Amino acid sequence: MTTMTVPAPAPAKRAGLSAGIRQTMTLTWRSLVQIKHNPMELLDLSVQPVMFLLLFTYVFGGAIAGSTEDYLQFALPGLVVQNALFATLTTAIGLNTDITKGVFDRLRSLPIARTAPLAGRIIADTAKQLWALFLFLGIGTILGFRIQTGVAGVLGAVALLLAFALAMSWMSVLIGLKAKDPEKVQIFAFSLMMPLTFTSNAFVPTDTMPGWLQVWVDVNPVTQLADAVRGLLIGGEVAGPTISSLLWAVALVVVFAPLAIRAFRGRA
Structure with a gap:
């Protein structure tokens, strides 16, 4: 009696560069079209910006700057930065939800780019994030915030915020891949993000803080980004904070993108 050896099936061929780009855009659309079926995703990006803007302006504005109008001019760029960074947490939560629901089990079985x-x-x-950003600027304008640099400044601020948020998202991806469930994602990410944003000059001037804290505040990436956005929206130094923010963004990608991709492959 003879036995027949059946050759093992060849592994699925992975996509090339052009196919990988198309697949990325398809999965991008998949995430965006979910808003149609779950409008709460967009509501989450709408309620938090308005809530923070109103609370900081009318609760802290008079005490910190003497008037809500003056504080709004100082704080709105910082609030925009804080909101952009906190919004990256939706990436971690969304990825972790896909993993726990088995969506990634199906995706990794397909011959698509890793x-x-x-x-x-x-x-x-x-x-x-574009929706939340322009909502912030729109509500801020109604409350009294005035852009003093023109269209070029606004476009520059938007581009810088999106670039930094894109870089920060790789850290969120790593958190989403490593956490056991969405609740753990929120606990860990907020524990990291809250000190980072509140030990910056996003909400109060650096010179009002203790000297030992000012040392950290001056190098905090959130401070650099807030200063750059302020300069682009209401005037002031732009080049130095912008370059520092871009260097921080590059560092985030260099450190966290490989770790995130390795963590994703480790689930295969």
Whole structure:
């Protein structure tokens, strides 16, 4: 009696560069179209910006700056930065939800680019930030905030915020891949993000803080980004803070993108 050896099936061929880009865009659209079926995603990006803007302006404005109008001019760029960074947490939560629901089990069985699910989620969540950003500026204008640099400054601020948020999203991706469930994602991410944003000059001037804290505040990436956005929206130094923010963004990508991709491959 003879036995027949059946050759093992060849592994699925992975996508090339052009196919990988198309697959990334497809998965980006998948994330964006979910808003149609779950409008609460957009509501989350709408309620928090308005709530923070109103609370900080009318609760802290008079005590910190003497008037709500003066404080709004100082704080709105910082609030925009804080909101952009906190919005990256939706990337971690969304990825972790896909993992716990088995969506990634299906995606990794397909012959698609390894980075497509991650990049698709990041690009979609970055695009969603545009809504929150312009909502912030719109409500701020109604409350009395005035842009003093023109269209070029606004476009520059938007581009810088999106670039930094895109870089920060890779850290969120790593958190989303490593956490056991969405609740753990929120606990860990907020524990990291809250001290980072509140030990910056996003909400109060650096010179009002203790000397030992000012040393950290001056190098805090959130401070650099807030100063750059202020300069682009209301005037002031732009070049130095912008360059520092871009260097921080590059560092975030260099450190966290490889770790996130390795963590994703480790789930295969």
